[in-house]
Amino acid sequence: MKRLQKLILIIVLMLLVHSTRSQSFTNPILSGFYPDPSICRVENDYYIVNSSFAYYPGLPIFHSTDLLNWQQIGYALNRPEQLNLDGAGISRGLFAPTIRYHDGLFYILCTLIDKGGNFIVTAKDPKGPWSNPTWLPEVKGIDPSIDFIGDKAYIVYNSDPPENKSLYDGHRTIRMYAFDYKNLKVIGEEKLLINGGTDISKKPIWIEGPHLYKVGDYYYLMCAEGGTGYNHSEVIFRTKSLDEPFVSYQNNPILTQRNLDTARKNPITTTGHADLVQATDGKWWAVFLGCRPYLGDFYNTGRETFMAPVEWKDGWPIINPGFAEVKYAYPIDAAVKRSAQKFSGNYFFKDDFNSSALNDRYSFLRTVRDKWYDVETRPGALLLTLQPQTCSGKENPSMVCFRQSHIKGYAATAIKFTAANENEKAGLMVFQSENYFYFICQSVENGKPVVQLLKGNGKNTSATKPEVIASALLYNKPGKEIYFKIEAKGDGYSFYYALKKNDWRLLKENEDGRFLSTKWAGGFVGSMYAMYATSNGAATTSKVSYNWFECRSEDDVYKK
Known part of the structure; x- marks a missing residue:
């Protein structure tokens, strides 16, 4: 009996010794816009x-x-x-x-x-x-x-x-x-x-x-x-x-x-x-x-x-x-264990919106007073009501943000949406500040459904709307799922869409990433990927369904 007790004690001590070990943490420990x-x-x-x-x-x-x-x-x-x-x-x-x-x-x-x-x-x-x-x-x-x-x-x-x-x-x-x-x-x-x-x-x-x-x-x-x-x-x-x-x-x-x-x-x-x-x-x-x-x-x-x-x-x-x-x-x-969600190094984040509440990693632009987003009504979907507010104003637009936490990598999503007119737009954005962003979205041009890439005004204070820098006609049925991807490679961003999963079509390649930098845009924040929808000042009852969102980091410094 004493020998058994001694053996148990030795095993417990060994477990305590090996429950921690010398390993390394990765900088930044909170990657992306987490200052001060x-x-x-x-x-x-x-x-x-x-x-x-x-x-x-x-x-x-x-x-x-x-x-x-x-x-x-x-x-x-x-x-x-x-x-x-x-x-x-x-x-x-x-x-x-x-x-x-x-x-x-x-x-x-x-x-x-x-x-x-x-x-x-x-x-x-x-x-x-x-x-x-x-x-x-x-x-x-x-x-x-x-x-x-x-x-x-x-x-x-x-x-x-x-x-x-x-x-x-x-x-x-x-x-x-x-x-x-x-x-x-x-x-x-x-x-x-x-x-x-x-x-x-x-x-x-x-x-x-x-x-x-x-x-x-x-x-x-x-x-x-x-x-x-x-x-x-x-x-x-x-x-x-x-x-x-x-x-x-x-x-x-x-x-x-x-x-x-x-x-x-x-x-x-x-x-x-x-x-x-x-x-x-x-x-x-x-x-x-x-x-x-x-x-x-x-x-x-x-x-x-x-x-x-x-x-x-x-x-x-x-x-x-x-x-x-x-x-x-x-x-x-x-x-020895690792966190369920990583905030450092290269990682993959995927959200299928099956929870009754949004993940805490998401943020909104300014105080949310009227709940225009919904993850409860339809499990597996994030529903956004299009609001008149835009990301270029100083109100609370329909915008769900996730930090760009890598120099290289991508964010992607899938939406179901039918734009009623050219004012209505929904898609995926990379956003630095009110006038410094790129937005790939589904909308309407000349009465026909299109994919557009919009660029913020930057320092052009005379411009009243973002500039459309690329567009392509859509031939899929109204309301059919469409996929968007924004790929970051340091000073270049590329924008893709797909009508079938992983069948990516390039809309615009290697757009200048410095436009999204603190050096050009100023301020104290970092870029956000955002699921964003707007009616651009017009009244509407339109909604958009985001069916998943994912973000992968691929920075070279963390590759082994």
């Missing part, structure tokens, strides 16, 4: 929240138990009364959230640009429900962070220069309030922590994205600096008392890619806006935004969430120690 990451740990669980700008629901939340396998568990702002995005430009809306946990409650602090400023929401369960926002009018600025140190809380944020007088373009400050987290209000007087940045004599720009930590004997203030573009960086300050000035680390920045060879293979750029977390094994990690460009500084996938190890050296945290370049993979001790 903030992370917190609660015992054995990790949570990340990201900016979402004018997309709804707002502030996607991710969960992991091992920093390798991430799953989206919902959104912090998923009710219209929580989030008003009406009239917001694509790169306005929600900026730079911070997520923290204290004494049984989760907190997210964020900025709603143009609509009310800084606010805080809370939840007992990060899956929700989250509270309605409590507004913080005293906190004037952006990128607020709530940080708990012992039983005290502080809010740090980007704000105006002293006396609102800029010494140079990009002159900003970091300021702080003590915070009564039980009553959700600031305490006492605002305090100026950083003026300008690491060295104001060198005119540092856009000190922002601050987080406050207490590690050992020091308070650390970590911030982004240099602007959220190619010169982006992360810098660190410390002090032994919040009543004393913060001192800049002499070897700042602790993270940047701006000094590297621009011609290097598979570059990662614009790194910064970081947050730190200590894992259950005592190791430290940083999550931060970065970009994967092509042809120099063009990128369509937006700012993504990366992760790298952190090493403490002489009392200072160093991100990505021992390497100049941020790597596409780092070793980590994690569970």
Whole structure:
């Protein structure tokens, strides 16, 4: 009996030893438009929240138990009364959230640009429900962070220069309030922590994205600096008392890619806006935004969430120690299992719309107040009601978005639709912003059914409608299923349609992908594939049925 018990104990110990093993995670850990990451740990669980700008629901939340396998568990702002995005430009809306946990409650602090400023929401369960926002009018600025140190809380944020007088373009400050987290209000007087940045004599720009930590004997203030573009960086300050000035680390920045060879293979750029977390094994990690460009500084996938190890050296945290370049993979001790849905590396996503609710990975453009989409009436189909609103306006169009999370790959769908007139269009779009998109769709020309490819106006403000850059007559019966595919290859996009599955016909090849880049379109977002339908301002009762949607990534850097 004792021998049997001993054997069982040995087997249990062996299982525990082998339940985790050293493997690698893939950067970005959240690929596609997932910028401004903030992370917190609660015992054995990790949570990340990201900016979402004018997309709804707002502030996607991710969960992991091992920093390798991430799953989206919902959104912090998923009710219209929580989030008003009406009239917001694509790169306005929600900026730079911070997520923290204290004494049984989760907190997210964020900025709603143009609509009310800084606010805080809370939840007992990060899956929700989250509270309605409590507004913080005293906190004037952006990128607020709530940080708990012992039983005290502080809010740090980007704000105006002293006396609102800029010494140079990009002159900003970091300021702080003590915070009564039980009553959700600031305490006492605002305090100026950083003026300008690491060295104001060198005119540092856009000190922002601050987080406050207490590690050992020091308070650390970590911030982004240099602007959220190619010169982006992360810098660190410390002090032994919040009543004393913060001192800049002499070897700042602790993270940047701006000094590297621009011609290097598979570059990662614009790194910064970081947050730190200590894992259950005592190791430290940083999550931060970065970009994967092509042809120099063009990128369509937006700012993504990366992760790298952190090493403490002489009392200072160093991100990505021992390497100049941020790597596409780092070793980590994690569970052998893999997530049901992948958010990194090359993956295949397929949705047959058999669930009674849309997958959380989808987003809408601005707040949804009238439910124009339906996955319940007809299992196996997503039904969209054509609305007069278009993607070029500042309202909520009939548009279901999925992030383009790869430089190379494709998105495809199948629809059943009969356009009543030339105003009605339904199909598949790749969308960067209101005037920067390509849209392959079914419509009508001269009374006959056609496939069209439309291109956004770009900077041509005199144009009233998107330009039709390609079209082809359809000879299938009205209402018969038609297939669309958009294929991305870095700086080129190709557009296909089919009347039979996989019998693809090329409508337009190698259309300029730079048109969809942040460099051309501006703003802070990334491209979205979208199932989109519109009546272009006309009243209608038309609907379109999307019978499936799929997206495959095929980036070379992840191929083995």
